[in-house]
Amino acid sequence: MKQEVYLIDGSAYIYRAFHGVKPLSNSKGMQTNAVFGFINILRKLMREKNPRYVAVAFDSRGKVFRHEMYSDYKAHRPPMPEELAVQVPYIRDFIASSNILSLEEPGIEADDLIASAARVLSARGLQVVIVSGDKDLLQLVDDSVVMWDPMKEKVMDTAAVEAKYGVAIGQLLDMFALVGDSSDNVPGVPGIGPKTAEKLIAEYQSLENLYDRIDTMKPSKMKERLIENRDSAFLSRDLIRLKEDAVVPEEPELYALREGDDAKLAELYAELEFSSFLKEIDTSEKIETEKFSSITTNAQLEQVVQELLGKKQVVIDTETTSLDARRARLVGVSICSDLDRAWYVPIGHLDAEGVRVAGQLDEGTVKELLAPLLLAPGILKIGHNLKYDYTVLNRQWQMNMANPLADTMIAAHLLEVPGRSLKLDDLCRDLGIRMTTFEEVVGQDKRDDCFAYVDPESACNYSCEDVYGTLSLWQNYHDQLIAKRLDHLFNELEMPLMPILAEMEMRGICIDEHLLGDLSAEFLGKLAEIEQRIYAVAGQTFNINSPRQLGQILFEELNLPHGRKTKTGYSTDVKVLEKLAPKHELPALILEYRTLAKLQSTYVEKLATFQDPESGRIHTSFNQAVTATGRLSSSNPNLQNIPIRGEEGNRIRQAFVPAEGQLFVSADYSQIDLRVLAHYSGDKALVDAFRAGDDIHTRTAAQIFGVSPLLVTGDMRRVAKSINFGIVYGMSSFGLSGQLGISRKEAQSFIDKYFTLYSGVKQFMEDIVVQAKEDGFVTTLMNRRRAVPEINSSNRIQREFAERTAINTPIQGTAADIIKLAMLKVAAALRDADVPATLLLQIHDELVFEVPEDQVEVAKKIIQKSMEEAMQLDVPLVVNVTVGKSLAK
DNA sequence: GTATCCCCGTAC
DNA sequence: GACGTACGGGGATACT
Numbered sequence: 001m002k003q004e005v006y007l008i009d010g011s012a013y014i015y016r017a018f019h020g021v022k023p024l025s026n027s028k029g030m031q032t033n034a035v036f037g038f039i040n041i042l043r044k045l046m047r048e049k050n051p052r053y054v055a056v057a058f059d060s061r062g063k064v065f066r067h068e069m070y071s072d073y074k075a076h077r078p079p080m081p082e083e084l085a086v087q088v089p090y091i092r093d094f095i096a097s098s099n100i101l102s103l104e105e106p107g108i109e110a111d112d113l114i115a116s117a118a119r120v121l122s123a124r125g126l127q128v129v130i131v132s133g134d135k136d137l138l139q140l141v142d143d144s145v146v147m148w149d150p151m152k153e154k155v156m157d158t159a160a161v162e163a164k165y166g167v168a169i170g171q172l173l174d175m176f177a178l179v180g181d182s183s184d185n186v187p188g189v190p191g192i193g194p195k196t197a198e199k200l201i202a203e204y205q206s207l208e209n210l211y212d213r214i215d216t217m218k219p220s221k222m223k224e225r226l227i228e229n230r231d232s233a234f235l236s237r238d239l240i241r242l243k244e245d246a247v248v249p250e251e252p253e254l255y256a257l258r259e260g261d262d263a264k265l266a267e268l269y270a271e272l273e274f275s276s277f278l279k280e281i282d283t284s285e286k287i288e289t290e291k292f293s294s295i296t297t298n299a300q301l302e303q304v305v306q307e308l309l310g311k312k313q314v315v316i317d318t319e320t321t322s323l324d325a326r327r328a329r330l331v332g333v334s335i336c337s338d339l340d341r342a343w344y345v346p347i348g349h350l351d352a353e354g355v356r357v358a359g360q361l362d363e364g365t366v367k368e369l370l371a372p373l374l375l376a377p378g379i380l381k382i383g384h385n386l387k388y389d390y391t392v393l394n395r396q397w398q399m400n401m402a403n404p405l406a407d408t409m410i411a412a413h414l415l416e417v418p419g420r421s422l423k424l425d426d427l428c429r430d431l432g433i434r435m436t437t438f439e440e441v442v443g444q445d446k447r448d449d450c451f452a453y454v455d456p457e458s459a460c461n462y463s464c465e466d467v468y469g470t471l472s473l474w475q476n477y478h479d480q481l482i483a484k485r486l487d488h489l490f491n492e493l494e495m496p497l498m499p500i501l502a503e504m505e506m507r508g509i510c511i512d513e514h515l516l517g518d519l520s521a522e523f524l525g526k527l528a529e530i531e532q533r534i535y536a537v538a539g540q541t542f543n544i545n546s547p548r549q550l551g552q553i554l555f556e557e558l559n560l561p562h563g564r565k566t567k568t569g570y571s572t573d574v575k576v577l578e579k580l581a582p583k584h585e586l587p588a589l590i591l592e593y594r595t596l597a598k599l600q601s602t603y604v605e606k607l608a609t610f611q612d613p614e615s616g617r618i619h620t621s622f623n624q625a626v627t628a629t630g631r632l633s634s635s636n637p638n639l640q641n642i643p644i645r646g647e648e649g650n651r652i653r654q655a656f657v658p659a660e661g662q663l664f665v666s667a668d669y670s671q672i673d674l675r676v677l678a679h680y681s682g683d684k685a686l687v688d689a690f691r692a693g694d695d696i697h698t699r700t701a702a703q704i705f706g707v708s709p710l711l712v713t714g715d716m717r718r719v720a721k722s723i724n725f726g727i728v729y730g731m732s733s734f735g736l737s738g739q740l741g742i743s744r745k746e747a748q749s750f751i752d753k754y755f756t757l758y759s760g761v762k763q764f765m766e767d768i769v770v771q772a773k774e775d776g777f778v779t780t781l782m783n784r785r786r787a788v789p790e791i792n793s794s795n796r797i798q799r800e801f802a803e804r805t806a807i808n809t810p811i812q813g814t815a816a817d818i819i820k821l822a823m824l825k826v827a828a829a830l831r832d833a834d835v836p837a838t839l840l841l842q843i844h845d846e847l848v849f850e851v852p853e854d855q856v857e858v859a860k861k862i863i864q865k866s867m868e869e870a871m872q873l874d875v876p877l878v879v880n881v882t883v884g885k886s887l888a889k
Numbered sequence: 890g891t892a893t894c895c896c897c898g899t900a901c
Numbered sequence: 902g903a904c905g906t907a908c909g910g911g912g913a914t915a916c917t
Contacts (some may be wrong), residue, residue, distance in 0.1 A: 012917095016917095019915085020916090133916090133917065135917065543912075545910090545912065546911085546912055546913080547912075547913095548913070568913075568914090597910095598910080601909095601910055601911080626907080627907065628906075629906060629907095631906060631907070632907095633906085634908080635907095635908060637908090638907080638908045640907075641907080641908065641909090673905095725905095726904060728904085728905070729904035729905040729906095730904065731903090731904045731905090732902090732903055733903090734904095735904045736904085737903095738904090739904080797902055797903090804904070808904085808905040808906080811905085812905065812906060
């Protein structure tokens with residue numbers, strides 16, 4: 001293997017960091033985002049590539065030699081913005097303090113310095129990696145030069161370049177010359193784009209050839225353009241061609257990366273207030289690889305397992321051939337119990353020919369030997385994203401890891417701020433642990449099952465690092481969970497739930513693809529018909545899916561009154577269109593089209609693509625570490641937002657069917673959010689309503705309108721329902737007026753009336769906001785917490801948003817706690833009663849089961865009872881149960 | 890051309 | 902700005 005040298009396009013990344021990183025400044029008010037972004041790019045390089053030779057090239061200030069060739073070169077470029085210019089010295093300081101070679105020369109651009117360095121270094125036998133995203137540098141790619149863009153994580157070698165541009169590497173320059181470059185103001189041949197240029201160069205091979213034979217070309221506009229712009233084409237090529245004879249250091253050792261000056265870097269980070277970087281200086285420990293060993297004989301494994309059986313916890317990580325746990329085959333397993341030793345058991349490594357590598361343990365034997373460990377009820381099984389490993393072991397070994405379990409990803413989700421990356425490497429970095437990345441270990445291999453081809457030694461190091469890192473995290477989180485009194489939530493709710501979610505995912509749900517096929521044909525027919533009518537009414541064709549084009553037609557051509565505006569133009573959402581519907585035929589048609597198109601693209605067409613060929617069923621992912629409130633989320637596909645309203649929604653639900661001989665049993669909590677609110681607020685009127693078992697919306701309506709419940713009309717109930725929902729979300733009069741299509745004043749009077757009647761609710765809302773301002777977080781009944789730092793913000797919009805969050809999260813989050821608890825209780829009760837009902841879906845306040853027909857009655861009772869008794873509130877929890885041959889009503 | 894933002898709409 | 906939590910399709914935009 002040749003030594004690699006990384007040549008970084010410094011100037012380009014300064015701009016990219018400036019534009020790509022959100023505004024950031026230190027307390028002195030200096031913008032720091034470009035420095036931050038730039039340092040991050042360098043750190044990513046260091047982390048992922050661990051380079052030995054590095055240099056960063058910068059553009060020279062002022063005019064460069066290309067201006068002499070072409071005075072308009074880069075003429076459209078505005079000067080560097082002041083906010084960026086002040087950051088550049090800090091970037092240079094960072095490079096200097098890090099002891100990275102910096103390349104710079106008056107009159108020469110960064111690209112040319114890179115070209116020159118690439119030439120001398122590849123001549124010295126080094127493999128050159130250009131770190132850039134600029135296509136102009138691709139002309140340098142050859143057998144010993146590749147390009148890598150850390151933002152795109154893609155390596156461009158000659159094959160990749162030729163595949164992307166459709167011409168040989170040597171022809172790239174000629175092709176670019178024809179296209180030109182608007183950002184550098186390189187003219188090219190006007191009217192020739194990448195596609196045309198590709199065709200021309202593929203046909204004529206070079207610019208010279210093209211112009212030599214231009215007379216043979218058929219007359220066309222393109223030919224005229226080519227002839228007219230002959231000089232421009234050749235000038236463009238000269239402009240784009242990089243200078244390879246600039247003066248750069250030739251001795252590779254001058255590019256060697258030396259230890260950075262931590263003192264200077266610390267000073268720099270302190271001034272810029274990059275506390276996370278500051279923290280890492282000198283604390284970043286490389287894991288000592290001598291702690292890691294591969295297990296290559298049964299006796300060794302037996303001995304290790306024997307030792308671990310005496311411990312109270314073990315960390316496990318599986319290495320497999322796929323990110324999809326249901327398809328994954330095992331390649332190896334790593335285990336550890338403390339930070340002194342970690343072991344890797346290679347099982348399914350293959351050589352380049354796809355032949356199983358010698359010296360690995362037999363999978364059946366590994367399974368037998370590990371079983372006592374993984375099934376031990378007295379040993380805590382720790383992992384990161386443990387549901388994945390649980391599923392793999394279930395599928396491959398028909399073995400279910402036994403409680404107690406601990407997932408560091410879920411722990412992180414409970415403890416860290418919302419939106420934080422929960423990837424193992426990212427979390428470990430905070431502890432100062434540097435991990436080998438997946439890319440580093442698999443290299444350029446892009447195959448799905450690439451890990452199988454990693455040599456067992458590298459895999460051992462990588463996998464052992466993972467269990468080592470996971471254990472480090474756990475030691476940290478374990479204490480934090482206790483300190484924040486989140487250990488009960490974690491140990492008694494979230495972790496026991498994990499295997500249930502894994503079972504739900506593995507079980508999947510059956511769809512009738514023929515029904516979906518019929519539906520698709522029908523919807524497509526209707527859509528085509530509505531589309532034609534829309535074009536007829538509009539008097540032109542346009543893209544109906546484009547809010548912009550639609551807005552143009554509705555509000556500028558038809559001059560219909562526009563409603564609110566969005567950042568990019570007129571709003572064309574359902575509220576606006578409904579208002580216009582009486583005035584014109586078009587908005588009504590658009591509404592019809594939108595509904596159908598949404599259902600068609602998101603559900604009818606999409607669902608069938610998720611059908612597993614093996615099971616014929618759809619296997620969603622239930623994500624336990626995503627939402628800010630503690631709800632689950634569902635993806636690939638999302639089965640928590642299957643349409644339910646309207647005839648079409650029902651048709652889609654009909655396509656979800658139980659297995660042969662079984663029925664769906666669906667159980668949903670009635671008004672769980674409002675019941676939680678009643679409990680929290682202790683509001684007398686609300687509590688009484690639920691204790692009396694009244695229809696809550698009707699009762700609210702009766703009170704607001706001051707009539708007997710018997711005299712409540714549909715409209716009155718609708719108003720009350722909107723208010724009840726709005727309360728839970730912290731709605732304003734503005735929101736309610738929009739929802740109900742009434743004036744703000746009317747809406748406000750409804751809200752006032754509501755709060756007079758339900759003063760306890762008002763009090764609760766005020767109290768929770770005060771509490772949140774004090775604590776900086778809010779909690780649910782099971783003590784799940786969510787930080788709301790913006791609640792003390794001086795920005796009113798941010799603060800009000802945080803206030804609504806503070807009101808909504810305890811309610812939504814407690815409802816999530818309750819149904820999660822119910823899932824545990826239902827599963828246990830069904831198991832105890834030996835009723836073979838399986839949970840398929842959780843949709844926030846609803847559980848859907850698949851039950852053999854003859855067991856439906858007993859299952860119904862158990863499900864309802866378990867759910868209603870899941871948690872004891874001051875008001876009863878009520879569950880409605882329905883049975884069906886599909887999810888349709 | 891590709892990644893990302895924005896709008897929109899489905900669910901609870 | 903205006904009602905909370907999600908996921909995802911598709912167009913427009915931004916960057917190359």
